Amino acid sequence: MAKRVAPHVRTFDVAIIGAGVVGAAIARELAHFELSILLIDAKSDVGAGTSKANTAILHTGFDMVPGSLESRLVSRGYALLRDYAREVGISFESCGALLVAWNDEELANLSKIQEKAIANGYHETYLVGVDALYAKEPHLGSGALGALAVPGEWIIDPWSTTLAYATQAKSAGAILQLNTRVERISQSAHLHTLHTNQGEFEARYLVNAAGLYSDVIDAEFGFEDFVVTPRRGELMVFDKLARSLVSHILLPVPSSMGKGVLVSPTVFGNVMLGPTAENLSDKRATESSIAGLAFLQEKGRKIMPALLDEEITAIYAGLRAATEHPDFQISLHAPQRYVTVGGIRSTGLTASMAIAEHVRDLLTTSGLDLGQQGDLPAIHIPALGESGVRPYLNDELIAATPSYGEIVCHCERVTRGEIDAAMISPIPPRDQAALGRRTRATLGRCQGFYCHAEVRALLENAGGAL
Numbered sequence: 001m002a003k004r005v006a007p008h009v010r011t012f013d014v015a016i017i018g019a020g021v022v023g024a025a026i027a028r029e030l031a032h033f034e035l036s037i038l039l040i041d042a043k044s045d046v047g048a049g050t051s052k053a054n055t056a057i058l059h060t061g062f063d064m065v066p067g068s069l070e071s072r073l074v075s076r077g078y079a080l081l082r083d084y085a086r087e088v089g090i091s092f093e094s095c096g097a098l099l100v101a102w103n104d105e106e107l108a109n110l111s112k113i114q115e116k117a118i119a120n121g122y123h124e125t126y127l128v129g130v131d132a133l134y135a136k137e138p139h140l141g142s143g144a145l146g147a148l149a150v151p152g153e154w155i156i157d158p159w160s161t162t163l164a165y166a167t168q169a170k171s172a173g174a175i176l177q178l179n180t181r182v183e184r185i186s187q188s189a190h191l192h193t194l195h196t197n198q199g200e201f202e203a204r205y206l207v208n209a210a211g212l213y214s215d216v217i218d219a220e221f222g223f224e225d226f227v228v229t230p231r232r233g234e235l236m237v238f239d240k241l242a243r244s245l246v247s248h249i250l251l252p253v254p255s256s257m258g259k260g261v262l263v264s265p266t267v268f269g270n271v272m273l274g275p276t277a278e279n280l281s282d283k284r285a286t287e288s289s290i291a292g293l294a295f296l297q298e299k300g301r302k303i304m305p306a307l308l309d310e311e312i313t314a315i316y317a318g319l320r321a322a323t324e325h326p327d328f329q330i331s332l333h334a335p336q337r338y339v340t341v342g343g344i345r346s347t348g349l350t351a352s353m354a355i356a357e358h359v360r361d362l363l364t365t366s367g368l369d370l371g372q373q374g375d376l377p378a379i380h381i382p383a384l385g386e387s388g389v390r391p392y393l394n395d396e397l398i399a400a401t402p403s404y405g406e407i408v409c410h411c412e413r414v415t416r417g418e419i420d421a422a423m424i425s426p427i428p429p430r431d432q433a434a435l436g437r438r439t440r441a442t443l444g445r446c447q448g449f450y451c452h453a454e455v456r457a458l459l460e461n462a463g464g465a466l
């Protein structure tokens with residue numbers, strides 16, 4: 001297990017810049033070993049960058065470029081994360097996907113995609129005729145000609161995934177340093193010095209998991225292997241009353257810009273429509289746009305017209321860290337004792353645990369002595385998915401701790417017990433958005449209109465800010 005270091009110690013075996021799903025997974029993987037680990041992020045929470053705003057699909061990798069690093073890591077990451085979700089209680093649903101063909105060309109393409117899936121090591125796809133397709137998805141728009149079923153495509157809770165990795169790494173002894181922006185990096189013979197807004201930290205080995213800013217961190221070393229172009233994906237989240245309309249993830253036939261616009265259930269009981277794919281230059285452009293939402297409505301009307309009659313609960317946008325290369329950009333710079341983890345675009349949630357293993361191996365190649373491997377402390381993440389038994393329904397839990405019977409957020413049925421537990425957890429939320437990612441409080445159909453004051457009071461009493 002990771003070496004426990006006193007809070008004032010500022011020299012580490014390995015520092016990881018970026019506590020998104022990728023950096024947190026790397027910290028967790030390295031925490032199995034006798035290393036002192038620093039996980040550092042500019043934001044006030046883990047998973048508050050791209051990792052908080054994705055489509056939350058556990059991808060099989062059926063449509064990857066065969067032989068690519070991404071194909072290998074998505075496939076391996078899928079199996080690892082599926083098992084990990086079961087182990088620690090992250091919500092997921094094995095709903096499967098249907099890749100729907102809307103014209104003859106797409107229909108002809110389905111068998112090619114099936115061959116590609118096999119080349120990617122995924123053998124479970126099967127073709128679905130038009131009648132069977134409408135029997136599976138009666139609310140699908142008219143005009144579909146058939147589909148390819150991909151039963152292994154599942155939906156997962158993306159927020160709890162990052163939180164689980166970081167919590168387990170921290171419980172094992174890794175130091176989590178939030179609100180800490182790396183502004184400059186300097187090197188001596190054996191150490192990297194990270195100059196941050198919270199002072200200096202030193203590390204023998206450095207991992208760059210800075211997502212959209214991985215090229216900026218690379219530039220500190222003089223590397224120009226890739227440029228990150230933020231690719232914005234806008235999404236709409238429909239009310240839970242829409243959930244009965246759709247059973248599978250409904251995928252389009254993919255294009256070079258990505259996986260295209262899908263309709264998908266979420267583990268929280270909503271239905272999602274999106275994402276768009278728009279290359280931008282601004283790494284902070286996470287606002288939604290009129291054009292993007294109009295585009296989604298047009299696509300959604302074709303895929304599932306009845307969905308468009310439902311209420312929209314929320315809209316959001318995430319930025320994929322796309323580069324000029326078609327594959328992940330993970331490279332070891334051995335002389336510098338430095339690993340870059342860049343270009344983790346559309347599949348980083350799924351691939352995260354496999355990326356972490358890969359980075360561990362690269363660090364070992366460059367001379368890092370991992371020491372003995374140990375077990376990580378067991379953790380259990382509160383299940384937020386609608387397919388499990390939520391605390392407000394759990395008589396035994398309520399009998400033991402009555403605050404689990406006191407609902408604070410009525411739209412999402414979040415109890416005071418859950419909020420209290422989040423506030424004293426190893427990585428407590430510091431603002432309302434972070435509390436929402438841990439409990440779903442304020443994320444329902446009224447978006448906090450009803451419960452905001454009470455949630456705010458609970459946060460403030462427990463030392464959080466807004």
Ligand SMILES: Cc1cc2nc3c(=O)[nH]c(=O)nc-3n(C[C@H](O)[C@H](O)[C@H](O)COP(=O)(O)OP(=O)(O)OC[C@H]3O[C@@H](n4cnc5c(N)ncnc54)[C@H](O)[C@@H]3O)c2cc1C
Nearest residue numbers: 018020022042049050051054055057182211233318348350
């Ligand atoms: C619209 C959309 C849909 C997606 N759908 C899916 C999906 O269905 N399934 C799937 O598997 N993947 C999906 N993805 C991809 C997935 O979300 C990403 O690959 C993943 O979140 C990338 O994680 P990361 O840790 O690399 O980046 P991030 O989450 O962005 O983390 C990087 C962190 O680095 C920090 N940082 C940057 N610079 C500094 C600095 N100088 N100092 C300190 N900290 C710094 C940032 O604050 C940030 O928290 C999707 C992505 C998008 C945008």
